[in-house]
Amino acid sequence: MVASITTRDIADWISERKHIGSLKANGKKKDISNASIQRDLTALSRLLSFCCSIGWRTDNPVQAFDRTIIRERREPKRPPTQKEIQTAIDAAPPGVAGILSILAETGMRMNEAVKLERWQVDSRSRQILLTKTKTSRPRTLTWHTPGGNATKALEEGAANGFLYTSGTTGKPFANFSSNHAQIMRRILRDNPLFRRFGVHGLRHAFAVRWLKAGGNIYRLSRHLGHSSVKVTEQNYLGFLTVEEQERVQFQAEQIFAGVPTNSPTPA
Numbered sequence: 001m002v003a004s005i006t007t008r009d010i011a012d013w014i015s016e017r018k019h020i021g022s023l024k025a026n027g028k029k030k031d032i033s034n035a036s037i038q039r040d041l042t043a044l045s046r047l048l049s050f051c052c053s054i055g056w057r058t059d060n061p062v063q064a065f066d067r068t069i070i071r072e073r074r075e076p077k078r079p080p081t082q083k084e085i086q087t088a089i090d091a092a093p094p095g096v097a098g099i100l101s102i103l104a105e106t107g108m109r110m111n112e113a114v115k116l117e118r119w120q121v122d123s124r125s126r127q128i129l130l131t132k133t134k135t136s137r138p139r140t141l142t143w144h145t146p147g148g149n150a151t152k153a154l155e156e157g158a159a160n161g162f163l164y165t166s167g168t169t170g171k172p173f174a175n176f177s178s179n180h181a182q183i184m185r186r187i188l189r190d191n192p193l194f195r196r197f198g199v200h201g202l203r204h205a206f207a208v209r210w211l212k213a214g215g216n217i218y219r220l221s222r223h224l225g226h227s228s229v230k231v232t233e234q235n236y237l238g239f240l241t242v243e244e245q246e247r248v249q250f251q252a253e254q255i256f257a258g259v260p261t262n263s264p265t266p267a
Contacts, residue, residue: 002051007061010041014070034070041067079205079239080197087194092183098153098164099176103199105148106141107206107224109134110199114176116163121154128154130225139225146215147206147223207232208239217248218255 014037021029045062052060080088085104089097102113112130120129121143128141143150157163162172166179173179177199184196203224210220221232229252237245 002048002056005048005061007064010044010061010065014041037070038067041065041070077197077201077204079208080195080201081205084195084197085202085205087187088180088183088197091187092179093167095164095167095173096176096179096183098157099173100180100202101153102150102163103202104206105150105153106143106145107147107203107210108141109203109225110176114164114173116157118158118160118163121157121163123154126151133225135225135227139222141223145210145223146213147210147220204235207236211236211240211248212244214247216255217252 017032017037017040021031041062045060048057048060048062051057085100089100089104092100099113102108102116103110106113106128108116108130112133115132116128116130120131122129126143128143129138130141131138133139143154154163158165165171166173180199187194188196207220207224210223211217217232218229221229224232226232237248240248
């Protein structure tokens with residue numbers, strides 16, 4: 001019963017999940033990742049918080065459980081190269097190719113690009129107003145940055161409505177990740193040595209290009225919509241050389257001290 005769940009029950013449930021694992025489609029077992037357990041705990045916590053709000057409980061045992069002991073271990077993924085990105089764009093149908101180009105040249109999140117409409121694109125100021133963001137807070141991007149130049153992809157989009165839509169439905173892609181995965185499988189059939197990458201890899205590649213080109217990490221953090229510059233540092237500094245990391249750090253210290261920097265700006 002909801003009212004009887006304790007922190008000990010949460011701990012026992014986690015232990016049982018790790019012991020049992022999960023069944024794959026082919027009937028084989030595989031280990032449960034800590035990331036999956038963390039997501040399930042988040043869902044359960046939200047449920048119990050709701051129970052508290054309507055008087056079914058007075059506390060949330062998930063919040064009392066120390067989740068830091070369930071550490072997520074994620075292998076760093078190398079961002080795709082420019083050649084790999086271009087291979088995917090060349091193999092994609094027009095609508096998919098357009099969105100891939102925007103993602104690669106602006107570092108947007110997938111849904112931001114899929115739902116991008118013409119009225120959001122200001123050609124005079126060369127800026128994009130994003131309203132459907134992860135945090136639901138609007139933010140404005142410059143489309144020509146140290147990380148890329150989206151002019152061509154934006155100009156080739158539809159003159160009205162959504163910039164790029166499905167050639168089948170004429171509507172925004174309902175599951176763009178699936179469309180991208182089909183492109184990856186098609187390329188791999190012709191070239192088994194091709195290193196496939198996910199849609200989010202385009203965002204990572206953009207950010208790394210920005211920093212390698214000498215771009216300001218604070219501006220990058222705002223551009224990407226990160227909650228803090230620490231998130232940007234944790235995600236991308238490791239892909240830079242020691243010299244590049246030192247330059248980024250020096251720029252950050254100069255900004256903090258109020259000293260103007262000469263980081264590259266869009267032409």
